[in-house]
Amino acid sequence: MVAHDQSILIVHPDPMVRAGLVAALAPRQIIAVSTRDDAARTLAERVPDVVLADAMEARRFIRDLDRLAPRAMRVFLCPKSQSDAMRELVDVASEGHEFHTVDPTLPVDEMSRNLSALMRQRSSRRIPTVGLEASFQVDGLQLQAQCLNVGNEGFLLKLPVDAPIERLPPGTRLFDLRVERSGKMVLRAVGGFVRHIGLERSQGDAFFRVGVQMERPGASIGYVELATLDDRVRVLAVLRRAVRQGLLQCTLVQGVRRREELAASLIEGEDAARPVLRCEGPQHWSVTAGDVVEVVFDLSGKSYRGFAAVLRTEPSGFLLSLPRSLSVYHRRSSTRFRAGEDQPFAVSFVSPLTQERIIHPVMDLHSVGLSFVYDAAREVLPAGLVIDDFMLVMPDGTQARCSAEVRDNAALLDHTAGGMARPFRCGVRLLNVQPEAREAVINAFIQARCPQVRDGGAEPFRNVWDLAKTVHMFHPDYPFEEGPHMQVLEDAHRKLGEAGEGLMRTFVYCDGPKLLGHISGVRTHSRTWMIQHLMVLPTVRRGESISRDLSSLCVDYAEAQEDLNYLRIFWRIQNKWPDRIFGWIARSMASEGLTELRNLNYTRLSFTQPLRTRKGLPPVRPATPEDLRWLEAHIRGRGEVVRLLADDLLASEAQLQTLSARYAKDGLRRGRSIFVVDGEQGPLALALADEATPGLSWPEMTTGFSFVVPDPAHPRAAEAREALAARCVEHYREQGKRSALALVQDDEVEGLVALGFRWHCRVAQWTVHRRVARTWHMLMAAVFERLQNRAARKPEDGDRNA
Incomplete structure (x- = not known):
C-alpha cells in the first residue's frame, strides 16, 4: 500500500x-x-x-x-x-x-x-485493529502490548513508556509471539524480531510504537535477516569497508562447499560502474571462470551475504564480479577475536543431555560469549541448551566456573582438525562470569587487537598529565601549574587504578616508553559508562588510527561488563571538529528509546567569588521517597526513557545507593543529593546534585548539579531555581570542593550568571544503548579512515602543486 x-x-x-x-x-x-x-x-x-x-x-x-x-x-x-x-x-x-x-x-x-x-514503507497492507492484545518473551521476560495494526509479515505494537524498552533495540529476537482477543487465541508464531521503534506523543499520551516482523520459516537463532541491499552504491561502499577491515569468507555454491577466509582487495579503477573483487587462491577448492561464489563477511555486528561470479582466474587467485545484492543479518553486538597459539583458551563441561564430559579448544571469544568446534556425529548441543556448570580454562591453566546458553550452531565445512566426522561450530553466551575470568579475556582481547596498548591504571600519573599539557587539555579546577590539586589527581588516579572491575579503565598507547595516546572510561551511573579524556600526541602521524584504536577498546571494555547498558560521551559544541563528527554520528543514529542527544551549558562558580543571592527565597528541603517517585513519574511522562535509565532516575536508585556502595569499597565516593522547592500541588522545582571523588573526571562532569522544573513558565520558577542553586553551592562547600558546577538548559543560564556563575561553554551529551554501539564503531571507523586517507594524500597534493 x-x-x-x-x-x-x-x-x-x-x-x-x-x-x-x-x-x-x-x-x-x-x-x-x-x-x-x-x-x-x-x-x-x-x-x-x-x-x-x-x-x-x-x-x-x-x-x-x-x-x-x-x-x-x-x-x-x-x-x-x-x-x-x-x-x-x-x-x-x-x-x-x-x-x-x-x-x-x-x-x-x-x-x-x-x-x-x-x-513504500512495507511490503504488505496493514489493517488497523481494535481489541487485539499481543504477548511475547524477550530475554526470559514476558511482555504484553496492544496491537495497533497487523499485516502479512508483522505487527505494530503499542508499549507504555514505563516498559523496559532498553531490551528491544532493532534486531532483537522475540519468542513465543501470541495475539489474542478477549482471551481467545487469534495468532501464534514461533518468534520474530524488532524492525523499528519510535516514541509517539498524541493528546497528552506518550507511548512507544514497536514494529515487529514475524520470523520466516527455517530462520536460525543466530541469523535474523534485517534487510537486502540492492543499491550498487551501497553494496560497493559496504564491500570497501569490509576489505579494509579484514578477510572475506568465500565458498563455491556448487561443488566443494568448503568456506575459506581469503584476503581480498577491491579494484575500482577508472570505471566506477564496473568494480571487481580480487581474491587470493583457496587452499581446498579450485575455481574456473563462470563459477558462482558465495561471499560472507561481518561488519559492525551484522553479517552480509551475497553471490558473485568468477570473471577469470590468475596465478595468485581469481577475480569476482561485484555482488548485485547483499543480504544483511543481525549477528552479534560485540566484536570477538581468535585466541592465538600463545593464549589458548578451552571449555570444559558436562552435557546436560548425555552427562558426558566435553572438552574443546575455543575458536573465538569475547567476555560475553565464545564459540568452539564439536563433532555433531557424536555430540548434541541444540540451540537454547542451558549449561549450568560451564568451565572456561585460561591460558595459564586456571579454571573459571560460570554458566552458558547455546545461542547458535551450524556446520563448519572448512574445519578439518581433530578428524571430526561432522564438525559444527557452537556459539554460546557466557553468564555469571567471574571477574578474574572476564579480566583475562579482556587482556587477551587487547593484546590481540593492539599490542601497543596497555593498562593505564599502573602508568605514573605525571606521564599522563604531561601528555595532557602537550595537547592543552585545560580544565578549570586543575591548572597545569604545580599545586595541591596535583596530589588530589594522583590519589584519584592511584585509587581508580586499584579499584574493582568495572568502575574505571584507562588505556595508554605507547611507542616503547613514550606515551602517544590516552583514554579512560568511568562508570558514572549503575548502568552507564562514560568515555573521557581522549588524547593523542599532536605530532604523531598515526594520530587518527591511535584515536580509533583507543576509542574502540574503551567501548569493547564497556560491552564486556554485562551490567552496563549505556555508553556516554561529552564534547564542547564550540570545538568544531568533535561537534561536526560526533554531532553527525549522533544525528545519524538517532533512535527513540535507544539514543539521546542533549545540549547543556557548562557554568561554574569558583568559591573565591561571592554568591549574589537575594532575600526572601523559598525554603529548600531534602527530597523524600515520595518526591523520588514523583520524579520518576515525571521523567517517564515526558518519554525520556534513556535519561531515566542512564541517569539512574528510577525512584529506587535516584540517590545512587547501589553505585555509592560499590565505589565506597575502594575508598571512592559517588552519590547524589536531591533538593526540592514545594509548589501548590507538588514540587515546583528539584535540583539533582551529583557527588564524586575529585579527579574521577577532570572536567568534573560527575559533580555538577542540574534542575528539573515541571513548569518552566511558572511565575515562581526563577526564584525556585535560585534557591536551589544557593543550596547546591552550600552543599559543595560543605564537601570541601573548590567550585560548584552546573549543567543547565539555555533558559537557565541567565539566572545563574546573575548569581555569580561564569558561563564557560555549551556541551553536548550523547548517550547510546550498548546494542547499537557497533553502529557507532562503524561510523567512527569510517570517519578516521577518511582522515587517514586525506592525510596520506596531502604530500601528493603538495608535490603536484609544486
Missing part, C-alpha cells in the same frame, strides 16, 4: 526532470526546487519524509540534510554513465552516510516503479 500522505522534496536543476519526477510520484505531497539554497529554505520551514536530489553536489547536500533533516530518506539521481559522480557517491557512502540511488536514464515506467518501491 502506497502512503499518499508522504511528503517529498525534489531538488534538481533540470525542469524537465523535475516535472517527470512529480508525475511519477503523484499523488504524494511534493515540493520541487532547482537549487540547494532553495532546498535549504524549504527544509528550514518543513522537514519532508523523502528528499530526492541530483547527485552532482551530494556531499555538500548531505551536510545540509544532516543539519536540517537528519531523519529524512535520501535518494540521489545518478546515471551509471557519470563515473565521477558514481565514484563520489561511493566515497560518501563508505564514510557511513545512508542513502539510495536511482538511475534517471531508465525508462519512465521502470524508474517510476523503482521510486515507488523506495517510497
